[in-house]
Amino acid sequence: MPERTHDFGHYGARGIKGSEAVARQLDQLTGYVATPITAKRGLLARLHYLTKSDHARQAAREAGLTVTDRTIEAWLEGKRRPSQVSLQQIETAYRTVRRQNVARYLLRRLNGGGGTRVEIHPFNQSQVDRRFQRVLEYRSLNIRQWDTPVRAWTAEDMSALDDAWVDAITDLGSQWGQCEYVSAVGFAA
Incomplete structure (x- = not known):
């Protein structure tokens, strides 16, 4: 099993941690008030x-x-x-x-029906020298248990959310390291 990435972007790759993308998607599903607080x-x-x-x-x-x-x-x-x-x-x-x-509503929706299909879009390598580029592909994964990620997101504990994300993507096998950093993660509840 590969180790976690410690020096992401060293050769010019751009992206965000998968856990951060999951947090953004959960925030989007939450439906906050769109009007700015200054209004x-x-x-x-x-x-x-x-x-x-x-x-x-x-x-x-x-x-x-x-x-x-x-x-x-x-x-x-x-x-x-x-x-x-x-x-x-x-x-x-x-x-x-x-x-x-x-959180309770999201958990019920995300865990229902055997889990939720997650689309994982690879990080951007356009600024990486061709010698160092890897072959990356769009991946999808069915996450069956959302309890830990949603609990970490609710508590705003990004370290726990990152650990939960890595635990989920290890189901991809030896290529899970390619999904630690992404350009986007998509799912619906």
Whole structure:
């Protein structure tokens, strides 16, 4: 079994870690509010999401939103505007709470029916000298258990997500090392 890549891009290859591509795809499936937080509509949508119930408020506090309920009410009523630090806290709390809320749904969908087919697109070698280029091909893989990757993504633990990705791609056999870095990973839930 090959070792993990330690010096990716040394000869000019471009790509991202497969685990990062999986995190991006899971983020896309999550369906965050598209309007930026700097717009009034985006701010209000995030605040309503974080304050719609006592459970949501508690989750927001655990995720790092440290302002008082009175301050949140002033923001919702338009009497005050959050500072840049508060905007960052709101965005971070919103993404964390949204991930936690969507994780169960994603797990059910991704694990259902025997797993989910994942398309793996190889990294870009256009800048690599021909002598050092490898023959890479599009690959697909059925991942049957998504519990560990989704749990790592929910906790924003990229190291655990990377380990879960490597565990999943070892099913490709001796060529799994070609999929550690990719240009894209695609799947649907």
